[in-house]
Amino acid sequence: MHISSLDAYRPRASLIHALDARVKLVLAVLFIVATALTPEGAWPAYVLLAALVLGVAVASQLGVGFVYRRSALALPFALAAVTVVFSTPGRPLLATQVLGMKLALTGAGLVRFASIVLKSWLSMQMAVVLTGSTPFPALLQAMRSLHLPKILVAVARFTYRYLFVIGDEALRLMRARAARSGASEGRSGGSIFWRARVTGSMAGSLFLRSLERSERIYDAMVARGYDGEVRSLRSPALHPRDLLVAFPFALALAAIQLLARIRW
Amino acid sequence: MLASGILTSPAPMHIPDGFLSLAVSLLCWVLAAVGVGLALWRSGKGLGERQVPLMGVLAAFIFAAQMLNFTVAGGTSGHLLGGALAAILLGPWAGILTVTTVVAIQALLFQDGGLLVMGANILNMGVIATLVGYGAYRGVMALARGQRWGTFAGGFVAAWASVVLASVATAVQLIFSGTSPAAVALPAMAGVHVLIGIGEGLITVGALAFVAVVRRDLVEPARVPARGWRWAAVGLVLALAVAALAPLASAYPDGLERVAEDLGFSGAAQDAPYQVIPDYAFPGISNQALATIVAGLVGTLLVAGIAFAVARLRRRAVQGSVISD
Amino acid sequence: MAMDSSSEPLAPGSLIRQSYRCSDVPIGPHRPNHVFPPPSAPCIEIHNLSYAYPDGRPALRDVSLSVQPGEKVALVGPNGAGKSTLLLHLNGILRGQGTVRVMGQEVAEPHLSRVRAQVGLIFQDPDDQLFSPTVFEDVAFGPLYAGLAEDEIQRRVAWALDQVGLEGYAERISHHLSLGEKKRASIASVLSMQPAILALDEPTAGLDPRTCRRLIRLLQELPQAMVAATHDLRLVRQVFPRTIVLDEGRMVADGPTADLLADERLMEAHGLK
Numbered sequence: 005m006h007i008s009s010l011d012a013y014r015p016r017a018s019l020i021h022a023l024d025a026r027v028k029l030v031l032a033v034l035f036i037v038a039t040a041l042t043p044e045g046a047w048p049a050y051v052l053l054a055a056l057v058l059g060v061a062v063a064s065q066l067g068v069g070f071v072y073r074r075s076a077l078a079l080p081f082a083l084a085a086v087t088v089v090f091s092t093p094g095r096p097l098l099a100t101q102v103l104g105m106k107l108a109l110t111g112a113g114l115v116r117f118a119s120i121v122l123k124s125w126l127s128m129q130m131a132v133v134l135t136g137s138t139p140f141p142a143l144l145q146a147m148r149s150l151h152l153p154k155i156l157v158a159v160a161r162f163t164y165r166y167l168f169v170i171g172d173e174a175l176r177l178m179r180a181r182a183a184r185s186g187a188s189e190g191r192s193g194g195s196i197f198w199r200a201r202v203t204g205s206m207a208g209s210l211f212l213r214s215l216e217r218s219e220r221i222y223d224a225m226v227a228r229g230y231d232g233e234v235r236s237l238r239s240p241a242l243h244p245r246d247l248l249v250a251f252p253f254a255l256a257l258a259a260i261q262l263l264a265r266i267r268w
Numbered sequence: 269m270l271a272s273g274i275l276t277s278p279a280p281m282h283i284p285d286g287f288l289s290l291a292v293s294l295l296c297w298v299l300a301a302v303g304v305g306l307a308l309w310r311s312g313k314g315l316g317e318r319q320v321p322l323m324g325v326l327a328a329f330i331f332a333a334q335m336l337n338f339t340v341a342g343g344t345s346g347h348l349l350g351g352a353l354a355a356i357l358l359g360p361w362a363g364i365l366t367v368t369t370v371v372a373i374q375a376l377l378f379q380d381g382g383l384l385v386m387g388a389n390i391l392n393m394g395v396i397a398t399l400v401g402y403g404a405y406r407g408v409m410a411l412a413r414g415q416r417w418g419t420f421a422g423g424f425v426a427a428w429a430s431v432v433l434a435s436v437a438t439a440v441q442l443i444f445s446g447t448s449p450a451a452v453a454l455p456a457m458a459g460v461h462v463l464i465g466i467g468e469g470l471i472t473v474g475a476l477a478f479v480a481v482v483r484r485d486l487v488e489p490a491r492v493p494a495r496g497w498r499w500a501a502v503g504l505v506l507a508l509a510v511a512a513l514a515p516l517a518s519a520y521p522d523g524l525e526r527v528a529e530d531l532g533f534s535g536a537a538q539d540a541p542y543q544v545i546p547d548y549a550f551p552g553i554s555n556q557a558l559a560t561i562v563a564g565l566v567g568t569l570l571v572a573g574i575a576f577a578v579a580r581l582r583r584r585a586v587q588g589s590v591i592s593d
Numbered sequence: 594m595a596m597d598s599s600s601e602p603l604a605p606g607s608l609i610r611q612s613y614r615c616s617d618v619p620i621g622p623h624r625p626n627h628v629f630p631p632p633s634a635p636c637i638e639i640h641n642l643s644y645a646y647p648d649g650r651p652a653l654r655d656v657s658l659s660v661q662p663g664e665k666v667a668l669v670g671p672n673g674a675g676k677s678t679l680l681l682h683l684n685g686i687l688r689g690q691g692t693v694r695v696m697g698q699e700v701a702e703p704h705l706s707r708v709r710a711q712v713g714l715i716f717q718d719p720d721d722q723l724f725s726p727t728v729f730e731d732v733a734f735g736p737l738y739a740g741l742a743e744d745e746i747q748r749r750v751a752w753a754l755d756q757v758g759l760e761g762y763a764e765r766i767s768h769h770l771s772l773g774e775k776k777r778a779s780i781a782s783v784l785s786m787q788p789a790i791l792a793l794d795e796p797t798a799g800l801d802p803r804t805c806r807r808l809i810r811l812l813q814e815l816p817q818a819m820v821a822a823t824h825d826l827r828l829v830r831q832v833f834p835r836t837i838v839l840d841e842g843r844m845v846a847d848g849p850t851a852d853l854l855a856d857e858r859l860m861e862a863h864g865l866k
């Protein structure tokens with residue numbers, strides 16, 4: 005529920021940027037699935053996966069720092085998993101008593117926690133590379149080609165187009181409110197109910213403006229021949245380079261999975 | 269242009285990849301697909317040609333509305349999830365599609381929520397929150413028999429219920445994936461969101477009040493009141509179904525107490541290579557239920573506390589860029 | 594969804610920006626219904642058009658006018674005069690009493706899609722008009738929904754962007770453009786349909802002087818018939834030889850721009866000065 009930055013896309017002249025969006029989307033999802041399937045504690049497999057995504061990140065010229073930083077955004081959610089260290093049965097490493105509650109930190113628990121955090125972080129890295137190397141409209145077009153429901157994709161295109169426009173309007177409303185709030189930060193006057201109501205009014209006003217805008221947009225569409233059907237141009241065919249990258253990548257994922265199960 | 273890095277307190281509802289097991293992920297995808305498919309079918313009938321631009325722009329509105337915040341206390345702020353508001357203003361089916369789009373774009377564009385677990389996020393925020401919220405709204409409206417207070421009470425209850433139920437569903441998914449033990453996940457998630465839900469309720473009521481003044485027709489459904497009971501029933505059944513999973517999940521292995529019991533504690537204490545036993549034993553707190561509640565409170569405070577601290581740090585870092593833009 | 598065959602698709606390289614000398618409207622008293630019958634078939638004919646808003650307020654009262662192919666007409670008047678409302682009748686978004694004919698076709702049901710292919714309506718806020726993520730998709734929208742073949746669509750997009758001076762902007766993301774670029778992109782999005790008539794709502798609103806000048810030059814060069822609702826008198830003077838004054842939904846003057854703008858009393862009486 006936070007907008008941590010605008011468009012994730014960073015234009016570069018890299019191999020990854022040049023790949024077809026459909027291929028990138030499918031490979032990214034395969035990677036995430038593979039990560040999810042990797043058993044807990046199969047450390048060599050995790051290392052290989054990390055190396056794989058690192059390689060892709062380097063090839064994309066997005067900058068390893070950029071990828072690592074943005075993928076760390078998910079980590080606060082790891083708090084949700086932290087108590088698993090106490091609740092997984094296994095050999096206890098540390099025993100403690102807190103408020104009369106007996107807690108045992110187990111080795112198995114630590115392994116599980118670390119695996120969850122790793123899976124999450126690696127998946128995020130791949131997602132960051134995907135969105136950093138693919139313009140969002142191309143991603144949407146790829147989803148349409150992959151036969152995701154075309155109405156949803158069409159709605160998503162409008163949402164992408166207008167979220168910055170309406171976001172700007174929201175920002176202006178907030179600035180106008182800040183300009184009229186004499187009190188300093190954190191000690192605003194008025195009860196919490198009043199403040200919530202002001203915010204609610206801002207939301208209501210934004211809603212009506214958006215509604216009216218959607219009607220004008222519909223008129224503009226009709227003026228150019230819109231008939232209710234969702235249409236778009238066909239995507240160009242795949243380039244041999246796309247397949248040359250896709251197959252080895254998929255094979256590498258499969259190999260890592262096999263390795264993870266056989267050895268550990 | 270938008271200043272970068274606008275962050276309100278991160279509500280822990282968007283599940284990232286890696287936190288749900290593959291089985292749970294896939295099941296949620298299936299359920300979400302059913303809900304969204306139903307919505308696609310039904311919303312087309314109501315809105316016709318205008319459907320696509322209307323839902324697209326309103327999804328953008330929800331995005332922007334989620335940026336609106338108000339100071340709750342000190343450096344923290346409350347903000348909007350929007351599922352209930354979308355359902356009340358657009359109807360349940362368009363509401364589902366709109367919030368689903370928001371969730372998908374949050375994941376794809378801002379990495380807020382994972383790709384593989386998107387099914388679960390869509391299920392929780394797009395389907396469950398919306399339907400429960402709508403059911404609650406219509407239920408309260410039916411109770412109020414057309415009086416003004418129905419809209420506002422309905423809006424509040426709808427918003428609160430949608431947030432809480434969505435959080436319970438999230439917790440259940442985490443529990444069944446083995447990511448979080450029931451004793452912590454449920455109280456923590458539900459506890460935090462009971463509070464967040466209040467903020468959601470207040471903003472929703474504020475928005476409805478505004479819209480009711482300017483465009484009355486949008487807030488009062490022209491539908492037959494009798495149908496309201498049907499919708500309320502739908503919402504209630506869904507809420508109960510989700511809530512019923514909670515005790516089921518509590519019985520799931522890996523519960524905190526189970527572990528401690530299995531280890532037969534004093535023996536375990538001796539086996540452990542390191543021993544840290546601060547003397548915090550309180551007389552009488554060996555009671556099972558109380559211990560669970562304490563664990564829950566600890567979990568809630570932990571999650572909430574760190575979340576607020578992180579929000580505060582980020583807010584400070586970002587303050588300048590918002591105003592000086 | 595076939596396009597009217599009377600407008601042939603123009604090959605990209607072959608189009609030279611032609612400056613049409615707009616047909617002179619005979620000088621006569623500045624009152625409606627004193628314009629002499631035109632020599633060839635008009636592309637727009639409006640007879641006794643009246644329209645009221647849903648809440649009952651009258652927006653247009655008994656408006657009649659006609660526009661020749663290639664003619665450029667400015668619609669001026671105070672806010673609320675009905676200028677935008679009139680434009681919305683040209684492609685049937687609004688329907689009132691009286692008749693509106695475009696290219697000889699009545700603006701009503703069986704002909705509506707053909708009419709819309711002939712009238713390129715450019716809205717006041719380019720953010721309403723550019724509703725696709727990329728410029729290419731917006732400019733391709735009209736031809737796509739007209740059912741044209743893919744290579745034809747590609748050609749039209751390239752041509753339209755070239756016409757407005759936005760070559761190379763195809764893959765740009767709409768919300769990253771400046772206001773001037775957005776205005777030109779909206780014109781391109783309509784040009785790609787190759788309409789005979791352009792209807793513009795406040796084309797220069799919000800533009801800085803330099804961007805304004807560029808837009809004026811563009812409008813001078815485009816050969817289509819034009820009807821523009823505007824407050825910008827400099828635009829009117831430079832691009833539109835004929836001006837119609839609307840006030841409270843009524844047409845109060847119709848004549849050569851130079852004469853109307855020189856009439857101080859007329860200008861003041863209708864909130865134009």
